[in-house]
Amino acid sequence: MKAEIISIGDEILIGQIVNTNAAFLGEQLLNAGIPATRTVVVGDDPGEIAMTVRTALERADVIITTGGLGPTHDDVTRTAIASLFSSSLVFSPQVFEDVEAFFARRGRSMLPAHRDQALVPECATPIRNANGTAPGFDIQRDGRRLFVLPGVPEEMKAMMTDYIMPILAALSDDAIAVRTLLTTGIPESTLAQLLDTPASLPDDVSLAYLPSPFGIRLRVSSRDTDRTAATRRCDAFVDTILDRAGEFVFGEAPVTLAGLIGTLLREHGMRLAAAESCTAGTLASMITDVPGSSTYFDRGVVTYSNASKTDLLEIPASLIEQHGAVSAEVAVAMARGIRRSAAADIGISTTGIAGPDGGTDTKPVGMVWIGFNADGVSFACRYLFGNDRIRTRQRASQAALDLIRRHILGLPRSSSIVSETIHFS
Amino acid sequence: MKAEIISIGDEILIGQIVNTNAAFLGEQLLNAGIPATRTVVVGDDPGEIAMTVRTALERADVIITTGGLGPTHDDVTRTAIASLFSSSLVFSPQVFEDVEAFFARRGRSMLPAHRDQALVPECATPIRNANGTAPGFDIQRDGRRLFVLPGVPEEMKAMMTDYIMPILAALSDDAIAVRTLLTTGIPESTLAQLLDTPASLPDDVSLAYLPSPFGIRLRVSSRDTDRTAATRRCDAFVDTILDRAGEFVFGEAPVTLAGLIGTLLREHGMRLAAAESCTAGTLASMITDVPGSSTYFDRGVVTYSNASKTDLLEIPASLIEQHGAVSAEVAVAMARGIRRSAAADIGISTTGIAGPDGGTDTKPVGMVWIGFNADGVSFACRYLFGNDRIRTRQRASQAALDLIRRHILGLPRSSSIVSETIHFS
Numbered sequence: 025m026k027a028e029i030i031s032i033g034d035e036i037l038i039g040q041i042v043n044t045n046a047a048f049l050g051e052q053l054l055n056a057g058i059p060a061t062r063t064v065v066v067g068d069d070p071g072e073i074a075m076t077v078r079t080a081l082e083r084a085d086v087i088i089t090t091g092g093l094g095p096t097h098d099d100v101t102r103t104a105i106a107s108l109f110s111s112s113l114v115f116s117p118q119v120f121e122d123v124e125a126f127f128a129r130r131g132r133s134m135l136p137a138h139r140d141q142a143l144v145p146e147c148a149t150p151i152r153n154a155n156g157t158a159p160g161f162d163i164q165r166d167g168r169r170l171f172v173l174p175g176v177p178e179e180m181k182a183m184m185t186d187y188i189m190p191i192l193a194a195l196s197d198d199a200i201a202v203r204t205l206l207t208t209g210i211p212e213s214t215l216a217q218l219l220d221t222p223a224s225l226p227d228d229v230s231l232a233y234l235p236s237p238f239g240i241r242l243r244v245s246s247r248d249t250d251r252t253a254a255t256r257r258c259d260a261f262v263d264t265i266l267d268r269a270g271e272f273v274f275g276e277a278p279v280t281l282a283g284l285i286g287t288l289l290r291e292h293g294m295r296l297a298a299a300e301s302c303t304a305g306t307l308a309s310m311i312t313d314v315p316g317s318s319t320y321f322d323r324g325v326v327t328y329s330n331a332s333k334t335d336l337l338e339i340p341a342s343l344i345e346q347h348g349a350v351s352a353e354v355a356v357a358m359a360r361g362i363r364r365s366a367a368a369d370i371g372i373s374t375t376g377i378a379g380p381d382g383g384t385d386t387k388p389v390g391m392v393w394i395g396f397n398a399d400g401v402s403f404a405c406r407y408l409f410g411n412d413r414i415r416t417r418q419r420a421s422q423a424a425l426d427l428i429r430r431h432i433l434g435l436p437r438s439s440s441i442v443s444e445t446i447h448f449s
Numbered sequence: 450m451k452a453e454i455i456s457i458g459d460e461i462l463i464g465q466i467v468n469t470n471a472a473f474l475g476e477q478l479l480n481a482g483i484p485a486t487r488t489v490v491v492g493d494d495p496g497e498i499a500m501t502v503r504t505a506l507e508r509a510d511v512i513i514t515t516g517g518l519g520p521t522h523d524d525v526t527r528t529a530i531a532s533l534f535s536s537s538l539v540f541s542p543q544v545f546e547d548v549e550a551f552f553a554r555r556g557r558s559m560l561p562a563h564r565d566q567a568l569v570p571e572c573a574t575p576i577r578n579a580n581g582t583a584p585g586f587d588i589q590r591d592g593r594r595l596f597v598l599p600g601v602p603e604e605m606k607a608m609m610t611d612y613i614m615p616i617l618a619a620l621s622d623d624a625i626a627v628r629t630l631l632t633t634g635i636p637e638s639t640l641a642q643l644l645d646t647p648a649s650l651p652d653d654v655s656l657a658y659l660p661s662p663f664g665i666r667l668r669v670s671s672r673d674t675d676r677t678a679a680t681r682r683c684d685a686f687v688d689t690i691l692d693r694a695g696e697f698v699f700g701e702a703p704v705t706l707a708g709l710i711g712t713l714l715r716e717h718g719m720r721l722a723a724a725e726s727c728t729a730g731t732l733a734s735m736i737t738d739v740p741g742s743s744t745y746f747d748r749g750v751v752t753y754s755n756a757s758k759t760d761l762l763e764i765p766a767s768l769i770e771q772h773g774a775v776s777a778e779v780a781v782a783m784a785r786g787i788r789r790s791a792a793a794d795i796g797i798s799t800t801g802i803a804g805p806d807g808g809t810d811t812k813p814v815g816m817v818w819i820g821f822n823a824d825g826v827s828f829a830c831r832y833l834f835g836n837d838r839i840r841t842r843q844r845a846s847q848a849a850l851d852l853i854r855r856h857i858l859g860l861p862r863s864s865s866i867v868s869e870t871i872h873f874s
Contacts, residue, residue, distance in 0.1 A: 037485045039476030040659055040668075043468050046490070051464030060462045061497070063490035065471070072486070234465055243465070298751075304742075305725075305733030308751045312729035313839055315805050317753075323761065324751035326723075326733045332748035335790060336761060365760060380740050414738055 025196055027053045028084040029063040030076055032091035032101055033175055036065050045090045045180055052184055057198035057247060058086050068092055070104035077108055081168050086192065088184075091175030093158035095137040105161065105172055106145035113143040119150050119159045126157055148172070151187050155179045160187070169195070199251035201258035204277040205265060208239030209426045209438040215240055218269045229261045237418045238281065242273075271435050274426070281425045282310045282317075288432045289320040289370075296428065297366035298324040299337055299358040301349065302376035302392055307421040322366040327358065337361030350375050350387050352404035352446040355395030359404075363397050370431065371397040372424050378413045392420040396427050402448040407441060450621055452478045453509040454488040455501055457516035457526050458600055461490050470515045470605055477609055482621035482672065483511050493517055495529035502533055506593050511617065513609075516600030518583035520562040527570065530586065530597055536572040544575050544584045551582055573597070576612050580604045585612070594620070624676035626683035629702040630690060633664035634851050634863040640665055643694045654686045662843045663706065667698075696860050699851070706850045707735045707742075713857045714745040714795075721853065722791035723749040724762055724783040726774065727801035727817055732846035747791040752783065762786030775800050775812050777829035777871040780820030784829075788822045795856065796822040797849050803838045817845040821852050827873040832866060 029049050035041050046063045053060045061084065066072045073092070080087045092101030106113055120142035127134045141157045144150050151160030151171070156179040161172040171188055173180045193199075207215060212233050225231055228248070234241040244261050248254035266273060275284050289296055298321075300307050308324035311317055327333040330344050339357045347353040355375050363371025376392030383389035390409040396402070407423055409416040423441070430437060437445055454474050460466050471488045478485045486509065491497045498517070505512045517526030531538055545567035552559045566582045569575050576585030576596070581604040586597040596613055598605045618624075632640060637658050650656055653673070659666040669686050673679035691698060700709050714721055723746075725732050733749035736742055752758040755769050764782045772778040780800050788796025801817030808814035815834040821827070832848055834841040848866070855862060862870055 036472075037475050037488060038479045039472035039474070040657065042472045043488075047461075047464035047467045049464070050462050054463045061492060063462060063468075063488075065488035067486060232460075232465065234460075300730075303734075304737035304746075305730035305735075305749060305751070308730030309728075309734050309842070310730075312751070312753070312803075313842075315838055317729075321729075322754045323757035324730060324753075325761065326730070326737070326749035326751075328737070328743050328749075329747045329791075332791065336748065336750065366754075366757065378737075378740075413740055417734070417738075 025058045025085040026083075027058045027060045027086040027088065028080040029053075029060050030073075030080060030087065030089040031063065031065045031175075032068065032073055032089060033065075034067045034098070036091075037067050045175065045177060048177070048181060049088055049090070049184065052189065053086070053088075053192070054245075055200055055202055056189060056192035057196035057200045058192055068098045068100055070100045070107070073101055073104040074108040077105065077170065081165065081170065084168070086169050086171070086195070088171045088173060088188070090173045090180050093160070093172070093174040095135070095141060095157065101172060102143070102145065102161075105148075105163070109145065109147045109163065109165070111145040111147040114146050116142050116144045116150055116159070119144060119152070122152055122159070123157045151183050153179050153183065155182055162187075197249055198247050199249070199254050200245055200247045201251070201254040202243065202245045203258055203262050205242040205244065205262065205273045206239060206275050206277060206279065206281075207242060207269065207272040208274055208281060208422055210240065210269070210272045210440045212240050214440050215242075215269060215272065219265060220268070224264070226257065226261060229257055231261070237415050238422045241277065271430075272438070272440075274429055280314070281422060281429065283314050285311070285425050285428050286314045286317055286320060288429065292432060294369040294432070295320050295322050295366065296370045296372065297322050297362045297368040298424075299362035299371065299373040300324065300326050301328060301333075301358070301374055302378045303374040303417045303421045303424070304328060306417045307372070307374060307424050310421050310425065322368050323362070325362060333358065337365070348387070350377060350391065350393060352393055352395070352406070352448075355393035355404040356397060356402050356448050357395070359395035359397035360402065369398060370428060371395075372428060374420050374424055376407075376409075376416070376420060378416050379411060380413060390416050392416065392423075394420065394424050394427060396431065398431060401431070403437075404446050404448070405437065405442040406444040408443055450483045450510040451508075452483045452485045452511040452513065453505040454478075454485050455498075455505060455512065455514040456488065456490045456600075457493065457498055457514060458490075459492045459523070461516075462492050470600065470602060473602070473606060474513055474515070474609065477614060478511070478513075478617070480625055480627050481614060481617035482623040482625045483617055493523045493525055495525045495532070498526055498529040499533040502530065502595065506590065506595065509593070511594050511596070511620070513596045513598060513613070515598045515605050518585070518597070518599040520560070520566060520582065526597060527568070527586075530573075530588070531570040534570060534572045534588065534590070536570040538568040539571050541567050541569045541575055541584070544569060544577070547577055547584070548582045576608050578604050578608065580607055587612075622674055623672050624674070624679050625670055625672045626676070626679040627668065627670045628683055628687050630667040630669065630687065630698045631664060631700050631702060631704065631706075632667060632694065632697040633699055633706060633847055635665065635694070635697045635865045637665050639865050640667075640694060640697070644690060645693070649689070651682065651686060654682050656686070662840050663847045666702065696855075697863070697865075699854055705739070706847060706854065708739050710736070710850050710853050711739045711742055711745060713854065717857060719794040719857070720745050720747050720791065721795045721797065722747050722787045722793040723849075724787035724796065724798040725749065725751050726753060726758075726783070726799060727803045728799040728842045728846045728849070729753060731842045732797070732799060732849050735846050735850065747793050748787070750787060758783065762790070773812070775802060775816065775818060777818055777820070777831070780818035780829040781822060781827050781873050782820070784820035784822035785827065794823060795853060796820075797853060799845050799849055801832075801841070801845060803841050804836060805838060815841050817841065817848075819845065819849050819852060821856065823856060826856065828862075829871050829873070830862060830867045831869040833868055
């Protein structure tokens with residue numbers, strides 16, 4: 025079985041918004057075992073919409089459209105669909121009640137245009153909308169299934185998850201088991217070597233390497249008429265990955281590395297503090313994106329100038345002069361300084377050349393020292409992150425978090441992207 | 450004239466990546482006066498690719514494809530296109546030289562697969578790739594124009610901007626003048642009231658309100674066979690916007706507010722320092738995303754705990770006890786403390802309830818005080834940003850930057866989203 029996605033809206037065609045809805049639906053359809061073979065984006069034009077849906081119905085078993093169901097004059101999907109099926113619009117008392125209840129909850133009054141939201145093509149079963157006013161439609165025709173959804177992401181997602189996915193599970197002969205492992209601190213090529221893929225990949229398991237600035241995500245999936253068999257094969261290959269490259273896997277989607285660090289720090293009753301130069305707030309921001317991070321993150325400093333390193337971290341000016349601000353010595357002094365200031369268990373620091381200027385032959389743009397200090401442990405690791413300023417700041421922050429993860433879990437420091445490590449007493 | 454976009458790649462269909470390329474191309478095509486009427490995403494399947502391109506050639510004057518030009522076995526666009534036009538692949542010495550030069554610059558050695566990148570459909574003119582190995586193709590057929598581009602965003606964007614846009618400008622009968630004004634500190638509805646749109650909008654000028662967490666972007670455009678006329682109308686309406694809501698407009702795309710602040714600080718020879726509680730690094734990170742920010746940004750502190758506010762900013766514990774950490778008094782003390790520590794011209798601070806927990810009736814989740822201190826100026830502004838933790842942190846950081854902009858430019862403090870301002874002597 026196969027599916028097609030039709031995204032409706034001028035704002036997508038002209039690039040005012042990025043088509044994240046199609047990405048969400050594509051992933052869901054894959055998980056349901058009915059992968060999308062085509063996505064089409066068309067504007068708010070009834071003729072184009074009807075023609076595109078008709079063509080899709082000739083090719084695909086399942087079609088999902090999003091967008092154009094709102095109450096304004098450029099929302100034309102409902103009438104286009106009704107006319108395609110020569111169906112009239114009929115008033116649905118249930119949808120009307122839902123719309124009334126929605127406005128009552130928000131304490132807003134209903135406009136006449138909103139009453140029209142209760143008009144439903146006669147050929148369709150309405151899909152109720154818990155998060156907005158526009159209902160979706162479920163239409164069956166000649167063994168094909170057409171779902172018409174609103175374009176507002178939360179409304180669309182809820183209908184997909186709650187209403188459509190169970191139907192697709194029943195429709196599809198295949199079940200797909202999926203697990204997404206999150207790695208960090210290892211390049212794709214090294215990871216592929218460690219995992220020995222594709223050679224070691226069982227025939228009935230798929231593996232995708234999905235790069236991001238924060239690390240490679242590994243999407244493991246298996247497909248079978250028998251869900252248990254699919255799950256077992258998927259789990260078995262996940263175990264293989266963990267055997268071969270487990271130290272690089274920090275969790276499974278949707279956890280973040282900062283979220284995991286938070287859990288670990290809390291479990292161990294440990295407190296963290298950060299001193300940043302080149303990342304300049306990016307690391308603290310990632311740590312504190314996690315709700316409740318104030319329980320384990322005490323403080324941070326952004327010490328851009330040399331004077332600020334001396335003022336806030338008590339680093340002797342002579343040390344900076346001797347080794348340079350971007351050095352293992354200063355990185356460790358920063359980590360020690362902030363740990364002492366906060367009386368924290370772990371002090372972490374970054375100092376490097378974010379670029380685009382300021383690089384030299386021995387200290388090129390993208391070179392970052394990350395300093396670490398905990399009870400009896402002091403070291404600095406050197407990384408080479410490349411030319412992109414923002415990317416380097418993100419990658420350095422992620423690498424800093426990974427050093428904390430490895431310290432708490434008792435894992436060795438990763439050698440795969442660290443170019444040098446210096447220990448201090 | 451109209452255009453179609455064809456995005457090629459399984460990874461887009463299954464939602465592994467979001468189709469940002471199509472958004473970029475859609476915006477560019479609109480700017481070129483040849484708007485896209487359809488975007489199609491297909492997988493890495495030669496038959497599907499050829500069929501989709503053939504169908505698009507029947508409808509559109511300009512077709513742009515992206516993706517599937519790399520050196521791996523699932524990159525099949527080149528052969529699909531060659532076979533569609535019954536064209537053989539020929540070796541291009543110039544492309545080969547480009548690929549060789551690319552590897553030389555990176556200090557990497559060329560694999561045999563990369564030599565094949567120099568194979569070009571005989572019917573095509575290669576489009577040179579300054580940022581990667583895969584050339585693009587430019588094919589003319591029956592008055593239609595097909596551009597085949599790689600999927601790597603930087604490579605695709607450079608070819609679109611440098612090679613294709615000048616060709617489209619010559620092709621299009623219409624010129625479109627576009628200017629995008631960036632506003633901050635004002636909600637869409639208030640902005641629409643100030644501008645009195647759509648009532649005040651001239652017939653031949655379009656205006657789009659594009660919301661983002663950082664403010665509303667205003668896209669003004671006008672279309673005409675005469676470029677000068679289009680530009681004049683567009684500029685005239687931009688002047689109207691500046692007359693009516695100029696204080697909220699901080700610049701035109703692609704500047705950022707942090708970038709503008711950097712320019713202003715440099716021009717005035719001023720230095721900045723930041724003390725963050727609820728934004729916790731987000732503000733410093735935004736400031737230092739700007740290359741060269743070390744010339745005007747001296748230092749920042751992330752004072753999450755009360756003890757850190759006392760240690761790093763010399764705020765008396767009694768002041769925090771009396772007013773609470775989230776208060777106008779503490780906000781201003783933080784701004785003063787960091788300004789004094791850095792001997793900077795401007796000290797800025799944030800303290801608030803980012804959520805999801807920690808809110809009370811009088812200090813609800815989303816409430817943020819921003820403190821400001823400069824020579825003879827001390828005040829704090831209160832904002833109510835809503836329930837989303839990350840959004841609140843971003844919006845508070847942007848609001849802090851806007852206070853700096855308004856101070857340097859001598860503009861009044863914005864009243865539209867500030868719920869209260871308290872001045873201190």
